[in-house]
Amino acid sequence: MNEPIGVFDSGVGGLTVAREIMRQLPEESMIYFGDTARVPYGSKSKDTIIRYSRQIVNFLLSKGVKAVVVACNTASALALTELQREYIVPIIGMVQPGAVAAMKATKNKNIGIIGTNATIKSGQYGTYLRKMDPKVTVVTKACPLFVPLVEEGLIDDRITEDMVSRYLREFRQYDIDSLILGCTHYPLLINPIQRFMGDGVTLVNPAFEVAKCLKQLLKEDGMQAEKGHVARYEYYVSDLADQFLTFADRVLPCRVDSVQTVEIEKY
Amino acid sequence: MNEPIGVFDSGVGGLTVAREIMRQLPEESMIYFGDTARVPYGSKSKDTIIRYSRQIVNFLLSKGVKAVVVACNTASALALTELQREYIVPIIGMVQPGAVAAMKATKNKNIGIIGTNATIKSGQYGTYLRKMDPKVTVVTKACPLFVPLVEEGLIDDRITEDMVSRYLREFRQYDIDSLILGCTHYPLLINPIQRFMGDGVTLVNPAFEVAKCLKQLLKEDGMQAEKGHVARYEYYVSDLADQFLTFADRVLPCRVDSVQTVEIEKY
Structure with a gap:
């Protein structure tokens, strides 16, 4: 074949x-x-x-x-x-494999998800995660500027750091230990995201x-x-x-x- | 009719x-x-x-x-x-009327143009300006992040101020006195752009x-x-x-x- x-x-x-x-x-x-x-x-x-x-x-x-x-x-x-x-x-x-990977990565069952407006609005990642374990806590955030920033080549840049901290700030209130990079551009922002979230959070690349x-x-x-x-x-x-x-x-x-x-x- | x-x-x-x-x-x-x-x-x-x-x-x-x-x-x-x-x-x-407006606005014949990648690459504004007056100096800059910033609602925001200063910095070297807002989203950024360029520069809205x-x-x-x-x-x-x-x-x-x-x- x-x-x-x-x-x-x-x-x-x-x-x-x-x-x-x-x-x-x-x-x-x-x-x-x-x-x-x-x-x-x-x-x-x-x-x-x-x-x-x-x-x-x-x-x-x-x-x-x-x-x-x-x-x-x-x-x-x-x-x-x-x-x-x-x-x-x-x-x-991407969604089901991404959700499986996040379930493997999490210990405390608090999982964060970032993606485009449409992906986040669909709630699909949450649906799959809760199907695997109804006790999981899912926190989501749409990050519409990440794609244009990557495409403009602003990867390690203070503007990107600034947007990362604005979008991801909310996750700090919840004790999430794994974060699904729910958009194929986001793995390119792995450095600024990991720096902001700290080493205690596993970044999950569904790819x-x-x-x-x-x-x-x-x-x-x-x-x-x-x-x-x-x-x-x-x-x-x-x-x-x-x-x-x-x-x-x-x-x-x-x-x-x-x-x-x-x-x-x-x- | x-x-x-x-x-x-x-x-x-x-x-x-x-x-x-x-x-x-x-x-x-x-x-x-x-x-x-x-x-x-x-x-x-x-x-x-x-x-x-x-x-x-x-x-x-x-x-x-x-x-x-x-x-x-x-x-x-x-x-x-x-x-x-x-x-x-x-x-x-938009282009010909925009070029006419810029020619009316300029005194020193140094005109700046900002727009999308495709608009700037086309060189059309410059073509029309030079047709009206071959002695005009045209300085251009594509500003691809302006549209996503406007659509994310970041109008009066330090990130937008930062991008304005990065994109428009070059114009300071040339003594431009009018700047064509060559994308229909840009008039929404008139405040941060005017602040950065100063009152000596006329912002031209082709609309x-x-x-x-x-x-x-x-x-x-x-x-x-x-x-x-x-x-x-x-x-x-x-x-x-x-x-x-x-x-x-x-x-x-x-x-x-x-x-x-x-x-x-x-x-």
Whole structure:
């Protein structure tokens, strides 16, 4: 089963998930799609996010993928159930694996979640966490400026430190011991977030757990690539702005040679 | 000619232009379209912006508008020439009126321009300014974080002051005496920008000049609404997120009662 895995995100953030899949499943080929024309999803409504995600899954299927990873927390939170109902191909999202990872990490059952407006409003992380353990305490906060700050390259910067302290201040009142980075851009802010929260708080990056889930799924279904298979990666975007390559170069372990543009509304 | 004026923007920012048209042309009806599903345009490529703008003009024409205002600097800079070539209906953009206003304001012919990445990269403001006076000195700076800061409501805030001083610092080296606010969100940052630049610099809001241009165009072509005509305003968006109404309430002189969603890709 050497067909590729389809991975998509609203833009470039999902490359942090692609990176994790490359590391943990080095023999699997991948088709990455970034919806750079319609990014961001985090401020959009559920209907729009479902419609956009459906078009992307159709595109990925036209490329012959054997499984799909929704490498975007917002699309996972708002569209995954719909997609799983509509398609036969296995589809994995960020939220459930992220919640599992947070449950493993927490000792006192007080878990914090940060993400986009849409992800936080959906309450999906909380739903999964409470399903695993109804006694868990969940504290959430939307951090809409984090993505633009990362995309402006202000990672270790006093403005970012300032926004981190404003957004995360509330968590200090609750004795949380693990914090889910519920947006694919946030792992890039791991340093300022860890500095503010202190070493007592574990930062949970769902990407790591998503790659693990994918590995297990492929194994269970006998869908893994053959041993020694040389993985190929293809990158597609809905708008070819310069930013994609710049970001890819910062995030991925391998060079992206070419990126192709897709008219995604046609799918 | 009581048909409405069509006004569009990538999102909510164009409401600052709609406001100016309401003030200066109180008898004209208006159809406003905000492309909230695909906002922002400022980081997108020319091809995508032209494609999106074309769909919106088609939608506005289906509503029977007699003229179109591209109330978005990025779409004006990248798509206006194309749109004017393709359609018979009169279409006005932000850039030329903005450049005219800046030329009126400047005494020393040193003009600054701020805007999105795409607007600044297009060089359109500079082209128009130099066409009017080849001796003008033009200094430009893209300020991609201004829009997210405004949308997060951080108007009079130390983080915004900090970003203003970083982005605009360069202008201090040049003796500019007028600064074009080349993005429809920026007039909302007029206070921190004026504080940083000092009273010697005139901030130019193209919206005011655009409404003036529109008035003149309607008069010349005999397309004005009849005297005493009661204007009606309709609002359409491509994604119905809560933000539109919140922003409209902050910006417009009248209450927005209803907003309708349009599947803009179908136009």
